[in-house]
Amino acid sequence: MTARILITGAAGRVGTFLRSRLAAEGRVLRLLDIxxxxxxxxxxxxxxxxxTLTDMATMEAATRDVDAVIHLGGYSLEESWDKILHVNIDGTHTVLEAARRSGVRRVVLASSNHAVGYVERANGTAGDYLFPRPDTYYGVSKVAKEALGSLYADRYGMDVIALRIGSCFEKPLDVRMLASWLSPDDCARLCEACLSVPSPGFRVVWGVSANKRGWFSLDEARALGYEPQDDSETYAPEVLARDGELDPSSYAAKYVGGAWCGPDFDTAAKEAGR
Incomplete structure (x- = not known):
């Protein structure tokens, strides 16, 4: 069992979910957040x-005597390019480089469905290694995170697994999440699989539960040893009674990234004032 795990972004929603769920006898969780x-x-x-995860000296100290890193830190919503570049992209490089310098051999990276947000749902099941089609600056940062993980796996022999997380909440918040939901318990199960599988190299896997309405591949996650136990269908009657079925012409129905593919998330236009 992994003895000491560093979790960045530990004060966030997913980090909070994992704090209690990854606790185990003989294991120390080093929790880092600004x-x-x-x-x-x-x-x-x-x-x-x-x-802060953007300071190299700080991160070298934080990764010392660590067996694995679960990197959740960074902005979790769309932000200006400067913020995304500094925290999500430069910050990920800092985490990986600090881990390398400290001799950490395994890193789990929180990627996102927004790395492939502009993939159309009509294309069928979303495979584990879909070519990047980011929907926002945030999505671009997740593509960069995956690319950095690939580099550190290939160049330095680290085991790096990028989790394209769908929607990790206590329960699905809307109809779209009936397909993309990752329960907190399944999130912990997936992380445990990532920590324990022997010599995975570099992998990209979907982070979703075993949703009846899901259309995301679980092949690569199951190959790691992940066995999801939860299904959003438990919440479907409540969600559908409140919201109804999705409009097939809506961004939420058409694209992996949902509403993030729409005009309200055009950060470049907003920054330019037009």
Whole structure:
């Protein structure tokens, strides 16, 4: 079992989900975030690091004596190019390079469906290694994250797994998420598989649950040893009663990235003031 795991972005939603679910006897979770993190509870085997992931010296210290890194840190929504470049792209390079310098052999990267957001749903099942078609600057940062992971795997022999996470919430928030949902428990199961599979090299896998309405491949995730247990269908009656079925002509129905492919997410135009 992996003894010490560094989780960046540990104060965020997914990091919070994993904090309790990855706890195990003999394991230390080193939790890093620029935001304040709750102190360790009684009996909780965690190390709290409040720091930025964009500083190399800080990250070298944070990756010392670590067996694996789960890199969740960064902006989780669309932001200006400068912010995305500095935190999501440069920050990922800093995390990977610090891990290399510290001798960390395994890194799990939180990628996203938005790395391939402009893939049309009509094309059928979304494969694990879809060619990048980002829908936003945020999506571009996830493509860059995958590319950096590939580089560090090939050049330095690190094991790097990029998880194209669909929608990780306690329960699906809308009709689109009935296809893309990743339950918190399944998220932990997927991370455990990524941490324990022998010598994976570089992989790109979808991070979704076993959703009846899903259309994302689970082949590569299952090849790692992931066995999802949850299904968004449990919540379908509630969601459909509230929202109805998707309009087939909507961005949410047409594209992997959903509404992020629409005009409201055109950050370049907004920054240019037109």
């Amino acid at each position: 935001a304040e993190l709750p102190a360790a509870a009684e009996g909780e085997n965690v190390e709290i690091v409040q720091a």
